[in-house]
Amino acid sequence: MANLNINIGNLQLKNPVMTASGTFGYGIEYADFIDLSRIGGIFVKGTTIHERQGNPYPRMAETPSGMLNAVGLQNKGVDYFIEHIYPAIKDIDTNIIVNVSGSTVDEYIETAEKLNSLEKIPAIELNISCPNIKEGGMAFGTSCPAAAQVVKQVRRAYKNTLIVKLSPNVTDITEIARVVENEGADAVSLINTLLAMAINAESRKPILSTITGGLSGPAVKPIALRMVWQVAHSVRIPIIGLGGIMNATDAIEFMLAGASAIQIGTANFIDPTISVKLVDGINEYLSRHGFKSVSDIVGALDIS
Amino acid sequence: MANLNINIGNLQLKNPVMTASGTFGYGIEYADFIDLSRIGGIFVKGTTIHERQGNPYPRMAETPSGMLNAVGLQNKGVDYFIEHIYPAIKDIDTNIIVNVSGSTVDEYIETAEKLNSLEKIPAIELNISCPNIKEGGMAFGTSCPAAAQVVKQVRRAYKNTLIVKLSPNVTDITEIARVVENEGADAVSLINTLLAMAINAESRKPILSTITGGLSGPAVKPIALRMVWQVAHSVRIPIIGLGGIMNATDAIEFMLAGASAIQIGTANFIDPTISVKLVDGINEYLSRHGFKSVSDIVGALDIS
C-alpha cells in the first residue's frame, strides 16, 4: 500500500481523490453507495450569501461524451448551510470544503467570513468561474484585475486554506493563475465548465432555458489536462485538477501533468462509486510502477 | 427540392456544405467515395509560403468523442501548390478555397498575393488560429491588435473573398470577430481546434511529439455552437460554422445559431461520404419543415 497522503496548504488529504462541487450534493446523497470516509475530500454545492432559486428548467443537456448544465447555483444560502446542513455533515470523516460564489466582491467576502467559524470546514473553494449566473461568477475568473480584487479581499477575510477555482474560458489561464497566487491563494483548482450551447434542431430552440451553459465530462478532459500542465509551469502553489476524469488512469494523467490532487465531477452521475474506485486504482498504479508515495507522480511527466 | 444556394461575399455556394482544411486533403483523396461536385466547397490543406515538414511523429491522439492533432501545417509551399496541385484540382466543379497560414504577417501577405493569380480559387481562408506551430499561427488569432494587423495587410494584398478562421482559445471570440470584420474580412469561419493535451499514463509521456495539440470532433461541438451564436450577434459578415459536425442535424444546429454555411472536419475520417449525406440531410429537413430556401434557417433559432 503506497502512501496516498497529500497536503494542500494546511489541508491534509488522506488521498488525492475528492469530489467536485455541484456534482456530489453535500456528500450524504452518496452515503448509500460508498464509505465517504474513504475519499480525500468533498467539495459541496456552490454556496452564496443569500438563497438562490437557480435558473428555470431545462437546466441540462447531454452532449457527445459530456453534458451541459445551467443550474445557476441553486442553494439555500450560507446561513441555512451553517444551521442545517453543516451539523449533518460535519462528522463525516473527510475534508468538507465549501464552494463559495457571489455576484459581487462583498458577497464573496461575507460568505467566506461566515464560514470562518465552522471548525470542521478546513478550506473554501472560491468559484470565480461559474458560467451560469448573470452577474459575477465567471466575470471574476476571466479578467486579471477582477480576479485579483476578489482573491485579495477574501484572503483577508478568510483564515483557513483558500482554493481558487479557475475558469477555462480564457485566452491564457496562466495569467489568471499567477494573479491568484500573488494575492495569496493557497491552491488553485481547475477547470470549471466551458461555456457551451445545445440546440434542438426539430423545435429550433435552445435546449437550456439560459441558452448557454457549462460543458463538463470526458469531452473536456484534453483541454483540462493542457491547462493543468500550463498552470503547473506557472505557479508554485498546489493545483487540484479536474475536468472529465472518469477512471484512475485519467486521474493519474492529471497528476503527471502537475496536479497534487484531483476532483471527480460528472463521472459521479454515471458511477456513484467512482471516487473510491479511483482511490484503489491509483494505489494499484503506484504499486505496479514501484512508487512509494503518490506525491512521486505529481508533475512526473517525462518530456525528454 | 429546397433552394440550397448561399452566398458568402462574392463566393457562390451551390449548398452550404463544405469540407474543413486539413481534413480533406486536396479533395482528390475523396474522389473515389463521393462526387466532389455535389458539395458547396473544399477548403484545402493549410498552405504556407515555404515548404514545411510539420511536426515529428506522433501527431495524433484519440480522445473521448474527438481527436488531437499536431500536424503543424506540413505542406509543400504555395509555389508547389500553384504549379502542381492547382492544375489537378482546378476543374473540380465546386469552390476550392485555400487555407493560408504563416509565421509572420509578411508570409501571410506573400502567400495570399500569389494566390490572386489563380482563376479558379474564389477565396482564401486566413488561418490565424493554428495551435500547432511554434511561431505565428494561433498568436495572431488570440490578440486583437495582431489579428487586426494581419487581416488589414492581407485584405490589401488579396482581391477575392477573404475568410478569416478564428481561434476558440480566447476569452471573448466576439472581440476578435469584430476586429476582423472592421479590417475588411468578407466572412469568418469558426472554430479551429482547441489547445489540448493527451498523456500515456503507463509510459508517463505525452502522446504527441509537441506535448499539446488541437482538439476537434464532436467533443467540441457545444463550444463551437456557442461561439457561432455569440459571433452571429456581434458581426454582420457571414459566418461559416464548424467544429464537431457529424450529421445533418448538427449542421442545422450551426445554421440556426447563425452560420450561413458549415464545414465538416474530423467526421470525414469516420465517414468519407458524410459531406454528401449532409447535403441530402439538410434538404430533407428543409422539405419536412416547409422551408423553401436554406437561407431561411440561418440564425432562425427561436429564443422567445
Added chain:
Amino acid sequence: MSKFILDLIVIENRKLTDQYVLLILKSPEKLPEILPGQFAQVRVDGSSTTFLRRPISIHYIDYEKNELWFLIQVIGDGTYRLSQLKAGEFLNVILPLGNHFSVPKDYKASLLLIGGGCGVAPLLYLGANLKRRGFEVNFLLGARSATDILQKSEYDRYGNVYITTEDGSMGERGFVTAHSLLKSSNFDYIYTCGPTPMMKAVAAYAAKIKAICEVSLENTMACGIGACLCCVTDSTEGHVCVCTEGPVFNITKLKWQI
C-alpha cells in the same frame, strides 16, 4: 430508503410493438423494497452517443421470482440500445429512486389510474399494490390506436380496464379525458402519468370533481439522486428536484395553470 446499484440480468426481452419492449430482469441479490411510482437510473452500455444514465419507471415487481419489469419506449439511441438487450446480458441500475404514489387512508376510496403512452408503465405496479391492499382499482388507458395499448391483460389482473384510442380502434374514441367513465362515475383519488397535456387535462378534471390528484412527471436527469439539481420543476416551494421530491407530485404542489 436505501439505494442500491445492481447488475440485473435480462431474463426476457419481449417485443410488444415496433416501439415498445418489455424487459424482464432478475436480480442476483434479493430486490430491496421498491414502492409504486419509483424509478431506476439505468446505465446504457455500447451506445457511443449515450453518456448519462436513463431514468426508467418500475413497471412491475415480482418479489417471489425476484424479478423486475421495465416497459421501454424507443425514443432515441439510449432507449434503442435498451430495446436490443438480449437474455443473459446485464443491466446496471441504481434503485429505488424518487418518492412514490400515496395510498389513500380510506380503503373505500374510489380510485382511478389514468395513463397515456409510456406513462402507463408505473401504473401497473401501482394498481397491483393498491389491489393487494384491498382497494378497487380502475385503469383508464389511452393510446393512439389499439396496437399501442400495451400489456392490457396484465392490467386486467388488478382492476377494471377502460380504454380510449384516438382512432377508435379499441375502446372509446378520443382522449382519456373524454371517456364516458368520467361522466358516469366519481372518484376520490386520481393517479396519472403520461404526456404533460394529458396530465394537465386530467388535473383539470380532478379539480372539477374535487378529487385528490397525483401526477408523475418526466424530466431530464443527470444524477437521479438529488445531487446535481438539474431536474427541477417549479413548485409552491420554489424549484424542487423531480428525482427526489418527485417524480410523483400532488397537483396542489405544482404551479400548473389548470
Added chain:
Amino acid sequence: MSKFILDLIVIENRKLTDQYVLLILKSPEKLPEILPGQFAQVRVDGSSTTFLRRPISIHYIDYEKNELWFLIQVIGDGTYRLSQLKAGEFLNVILPLGNHFSVPKDYKASLLLIGGGCGVAPLLYLGANLKRRGFEVNFLLGARSATDILQKSEYDRYGNVYITTEDGSMGERGFVTAHSLLKSSNFDYIYTCGPTPMMKAVAAYAAKIKAICEVSLENTMACGIGACLCCVTDSTEGHVCVCTEGPVFNITKLKWQI
C-alpha cells in the same frame, strides 16, 4: 487503385487464443482487387471509447468465396469490440488502402517472410500470392510461446514454415533473428512485419547479407487515405504518410539506425 466503402458481413469469428481472433467476412459485392500488404480502415460500432476507425491488415482473401480475413489482436476497446463480432453482423470497411509488398522480378529469387506477433497477419496473403506466382516461400514466424503461433496450418499451405518461440515451446528457442535458418541459408528478398525492434533486427540482418528488405510499419492513423497527414514517418524524402506511401517501405527509404 480505387477505394471502396463496404459493409462486410461476418461469416465466422474464430477464437484463436485469449488475445487473437480470426474474422472471416463476406462481401455482398464482388471484392475489388487487393494486393498483399494493403490494409482496411475498419469502423468500430458500439464502443463508447472508440471514435476513429482502426487500421487492420488484409490477412487473406479468397476471391472465389468473395471472403476476406482479418486477424485481430485485442489491444484496447476498439479491437476488443472487433473480437466480439458475431456471425451475421456487419462491419464497415474502407479498402484497399496503402501500397503493397513488391514482387521480385527474378522468379528464382529466394524469399523469406518474417513475422512476429500480430505482424504475421499480412504475410499469409503475401505468401499465398507469391506462391501462386511460382516463388518458393519461406515463413519464419516468432511468438512468445506455442499458443501464440497463429494459423500455422494456413501458412503451411503456401511455403515452408520455421518457428521460434521465446520460451522454446515450439520451434527453436529465442527471437526470430536467432533462427538457425538465417545462418544456413541466404536470401534475396526479406519481407517483415511485427514489433519495431524485431523489424530493426531483421533489417540489420538483411543489410548484412545484402538482401532487399521490405518492412510494414504500424502507425496511428486518422483517415487512412492521405488526407490528414497524421501518420507520417521520417524518410529520405522527409515526412511521408504511412497510409499512402506505406505501410510497406523498402528499408533504404527509412532513416532507421541499423
